[in-house]
Amino acid sequence: MSMEMLVEKVKKTGNPTVVGLDPKLEYIPEFIKQKAFADFGKNSQGAGEAIFQFNKGLIDALYDIVPAVKPQMAYYEMYGLKGLEALSKTIRYAREKGMYVILDGKRNDIGSTAEAYSAAYLGESKLDEGTAWGDFPADALTVNPYLGTDGILPFVKQCEERDKAIFVLVKTSNPSSGELQDLVVDQCTLYERVAHLVSRWGMSTKGESGYSGVGAVVGATYPAQLSQLRKIMPATYFLVPGYGAQGGKAEDVAKAFHPDGLGAIVNASRSIMCAYKKAEVAQEEFAKAAREEALRMKYDIIRFI
């Protein structure tokens, strides 16, 4: 079932982390940008090429030690159609290399439209006579719960039928996440309510590992809530952003895991992508620096689990 593939890749690499691919142009080494701009022009096509070459270099350096990547869609949408073409190529390349792809789009809408989103990223788009294709064939997608059950079930259907997964926003990592998420309703916060819904939404998608196909996004920046949510949702896989640059520490994210080291996958984006800047090595060494930082992060996290 749908979360099994991720669990398997985490076990195989012994690494419960995911690398966020959020390729702002300022993160990309100059030599990659210069070549892309020389070949395709200093325009969206050049930017798209630079993004893909950067991602490809990172994936080549990471695929044997990191189980998953998480492209953040905003950073591709920002560069228009050529940015989205780079996203499409990145998804395919990462999957070819055996990586699990979590597409971070935080999509949400009413039922009929949620169906279209689920087809776009987890399913297939059919022409009248059954021809199918997909430019964005992810393994999992992040989704927003504000519209309630009927905006989520179309995604769950893909989890049931096509070995896919979703991660629902429960408690996000940003400073103002508490403004709505921490509101108390009948002695229970809104994020706890969402957590109970997440458990219910996932019930039809449990696999051999015991985890459902409906995961939860819970920020590393709120460790007390991580512990609490781990108890409320024992069969839910957590996607944990906020480690590193946003302030979440290894001791904090440890609370997202079960004692066997499963149950969560911790994201880092900038610290891996820009490791070459922090390490003060030549830009050409960006992939090597990313690999070293990914290994450092792995060991930083697993020592506390």
Add this chain to the structure above:
Amino acid sequence: MSMEMLVEKVKKTGNPTVVGLDPKLEYIPEFIKQKAFADFGKNSQGAGEAIFQFNKGLIDALYDIVPAVKPQMAYYEMYGLKGLEALSKTIRYAREKGMYVILDGKRNDIGSTAEAYSAAYLGESKLDEGTAWGDFPADALTVNPYLGTDGILPFVKQCEERDKAIFVLVKTSNPSSGELQDLVVDQCTLYERVAHLVSRWGMSTKGESGYSGVGAVVGATYPAQLSQLRKIMPATYFLVPGYGAQGGKAEDVAKAFHPDGLGAIVNASRSIMCAYKKAEVAQEEFAKAAREEALRMKYDIIRFI
């Protein structure tokens, strides 16, 4: 300021409605699909061409009587890169024809990523030396509030600086919208809380008309809530989905307006796009049927305001 352009177009046409462009292939007349598939193949390119030609026909038939269109992004994302190319062409064509474009993407993320989304749809994406472009230059974007203030402010900045607007989900039109949105916190529902935030977020963006650049999405399917929210947010423009196919009636949506006929824009998608099916006219008459239905809807709504 940012909502002024919409107010102006509503006044000019005397029509407080917006046509949703949600081009499922099954909505598109056969003759358009056949030509597109013959020219470009029965693939995503053919589908993208059919979608654009259908939208173009609708826009040509509507631009002088309807102030705005609302492309639902899911239906373009579903057809991959070629679908998104059709979206890009549709946005440009509608704006060329003088229509206001509300992009329905319900985007949301933490602050730094919300900035990327706001650049993608309301701003510009800059290369290192300042070159800018935009494939999806909308006038307004729908956004989801679950992450709180810091996920909204980057969009508000575009409203302040670039004459743009956003519509924040407050009370959505779908059956399960109450599951979270109606929860009661200190004698006040969650959607009321969001409504108060929307008023606050908009304060720096008020224009001459008195409306702020931060609008609200409130479903026609919940008329009592429409009345209540109209009182809570007097300076907020409402985007009202759910009229027609979803069950909202003209008497219901009337509650979204101020007595001068401003303050809300009512969406219809399927009833306009598929008017030719309901009218049982030849498919070649789809644009004429859409125009007639758009006028019927206009008069249906304004008689109650």
